[in-house]
Amino acid sequence: MIAERQEELAALGAVDLLSPAEQAELAAAAAADPAFAVLVASCRSTAAELAYSAPPVVPPTHLKTRILASLSTQTTPATARPARGTVIPFASWIGLAAAACFALAAAYFGQAFVTERAAVAALRDQQTLADLALRGATNQLEAERLISRRELAAASAKAAESSGLVAALESRLAEASLTAADSARQLVVSREQITSARRELTARDQRVSDLTRQLAAQGTLADYKIATLASLLGNSPQALAVAVWNPANQEGVLTVQKLPALAADKDYQLWVVDPQYPIPVDGGVFRVDPATGEARMNFRPNLPVKTVAKFAVSLERKGGVPKAEGPMVLIGP
Amino acid sequence: MSESGPTEQPDKRHAVDALLLKRVAAGDRAAFSELYDRFSKPLYSTAVRILSDTAEAQDVVHDAFVALWDKANTYESSRGTAFSWALTLTRNRAIDRLRSRRRRAELLENSAPSDLGLDENSSGLSADDSADTSDQAAAVRAAVDSLPPDQQSALKLAFFGGLTQEEIAARLSTPLGTIKARIRRGLLKLRERLAARQ
Secondary structure: OOOHHHHHHHHHHHOOOOOHHHHHHHHHHHHHOHHHHHHHHHHHHHHHHHHHHOOOOOOOHHHHHHHHHHHHOOOOOOOOOOOOOOOOOOOOHHHHHHHHHHHHHHHHHHHHHHHHHHHHHHHHHHHHHHHHHHHHHHHHHHHHHHHHHHHHHHHHHHHHHHHHHHHHHHHHHHHHHHHHHHHHHHHHHHHHHHHHHHHHHHHHHHHHHHHHHHHHHHOOHHHOEEEEEEEOOOOOOOOEEEEEEEOOOOEEEEEEEOOOOOOOOEEEEEEEEOOOOOOOEEEEEEOOOOOOOOEEEEEOOOOOOOOOOEEEEEEEEOOOOOOOOOOEEEEEO | OOOOOOOOOHHHHHHHHHHHHHHHHOOOHHHHHHHHHHHHHHHHHHHHHHHOOHHHHHHHHHHHHHHHHHHHHHOOHHHOOHHHHHHHHHHHHHHHHHHHHHHHHHHOOOOOOOOOOOOOOOOOOOHHHHOOOOHHHHHHHHHHHOOOHHHHHHHHHHHHOOOOHHHHHHHOOOOHHHHHHHHHHHHHHHHHHHHHOO
16 A cells, blocks of 8 residues: 555656655655555656647757767767677688687777777766866856846945935935024024013013003093083084093093184183082183184183083183173083 | 657557667667657657747757667666656756756846746747647647646646746645645546556
């Protein structure tokens, strides 16, 4: 019974796929088992038949001529035996002697010829071996040359790549240096700008403080009183006045429009009505532009005012009076 | 040319081959010439198939027949047929050249052709060259074609590809053990089918 492993060895051996160790295993098994040896031979013969599965190609006729011509320069096969000589009978001893001499001479020259031919064949074999060795060495050199060329090309490429990398790094370093210099300059400028901004900020803080103080001193805008005074005059219904009163500073501004022009002995007089006083407080006298009827007057009542209930304007004698005597011309709000 | 004829049975063919080889071993040039006529076509076809180069194939066949002449006395019939012995002389030389060429090609970074064998449709050979009427060839092709495709491809790569077991496994993207099994099964089946026609 042949094991599967042996079949595998025989099959792989038939197509020359065995490693040296497997070849040794195959040879040993075949030597030990004749049946396996038959299988090995059979597999090899079967594998050889695969040659017929190749696309058939007829060899050129000159190939046979070439091969036969090569044979003419080859030694005969090792087992080739010369044809056995025919014994020639001799009629007399003279003939026998002559034949013996001839045979000896022929043997001598034949031996010399065979020896010489063997020597020539040996030399040819040596030459063939030398040619093979030379071819092998040439192939080896060619292989080494190709390997060296490829390695050289690879090294050159790597060197070129490295050079390019160094150049790129140097370029980037130069750019980085320029950028660093720009950054340093920008840093100086920025520091100056920061210093200037701090100074300005300090100045603005100072102004804010001043304004805050001023505002605190003047009071807030919400505390201001703005009053519109309407006309009480039948002949000048469009007459109008606006009074802005700052209670913190106890002062105000009066603006009037379209009031009738006055006679030389008359003045308009402003009154501030404060509930804490029994009569309105005098706010001062003013006259209007005769052409436009407009006037603007900064006023400061002659008594402290806590609460402004109303503003009023009356027509008085020139220079004003302590207590209103003439007709009211404007009042509000 | 007396190539083994369509009507010659395999056993008889092998016996005639062995007899001729024996005569060659004795220095018989006529026997050598006849053996050449019988063997040259399949041997040359195999060399062309392996090398895809007719000039190289001619060199290989030349060297193989010269070796056959020189070493005919070393042939042992117990180790296989005369034809298998002659084929070994030819195939080994062709594969040596193929591997040497591949090494050079690898060095030159030339990609190997995807098809290991000769492109049968563009071999550059004439139609007359490709004509084959041999029943032997037809029978072998029929037997090979009857194998499962995976066994066929493994066997052909092993026989014509000049690859190692590992290279065949890599080429077919198949585990090494599977490749070995395919070659074993394929070859044994081929043996049975070729024997059945005798």
